Amino acid sequence: MELVAKGVLMRDIPFMLVFIGGVIGALIGMLGLPILPVAIGLYLPLSLSTSMMIGGVVYKLIEKIGNNETTKERGLLASSGLIAGDACTGVVIAFMIVFFGFNPDKGAVLNQNVSLLAFLGLALALIGICLKKQKQEKEID
Numbered sequence: 001m002e003l004v005a006k007g008v009l010m011r012d013i014p015f016m017l018v019f020i021g022g023v024i025g026a027l028i029g030m031l032g033l034p035i036l037p038v039a040i041g042l043y044l045p046l047s048l049s050t051s052m053m054i055g056g057v058v059y060k061l062i063e064k065i066g067n068n069e070t071t072k073e074r075g076l077l078a079s080s081g082l083i084a085g086d087a088c089t090g091v092v093i094a095f096m097i098v099f100f101g102f103n104p105d106k107g108a109v110l111n112q113n114v115s116l117l118a119f120l121g122l123a124l125a126l127i128g129i130c131l132k133k134q135k136q137e138k139e140i141d
Contacts, residue, residue, distance in 0.1 A: 051086035051119070055079035058123050062130050071130055078126035082119075 007013040021042075028035050037056075041049055062075025096102035 048090075050116075051083050054119065054123050055083040058082060058127055061127055065131060074130040075127075078130055082123060082126070086119075 025035050025039065028038055040052065056079065059075050059079035062078070063072050066072050066075060093102070093104070097104065
């Protein structure tokens with residue numbers, strides 16, 4: 001990504017890499033696979049695309065387990081919230097860096113594994129909430 005950004009700014013775009021990426025995208029499209037998730041996976045580092053993957057897994061789990069459309073819609077909202085919440089957290093951290101001199105290179109307050117476990121716990125809690133609402137709706141009917 002840095003290579004492309006510098007290429008645009010310096011007017012020296014690596015056209016061979018762009019061509020190779022286009023060919024890979026076309027091949028993936030011919031195989032009938034979705035191109036966007038592959039492109040995001042190649043474009044973004046793992047630390048940024050993890051929340052999208054977990055959000056997608058949350059939605060798929062709720063979609064498979066959920067019996068009605070309302071539960072599936074709640075699952076979509078929950079998974080979208082996970083992804084958007086992660087993005088908002090990045091904005092807050094950038095704000096802290098710019099305005100308060102927060103130095104992320106010094107070291108994190110918590111270990112990355114603790115943050116990942118907290119995020120997974122939140123994902124599981126949202127799955128539970130969506131499915132609990134489904135169970136409550138069945139009992140009412």
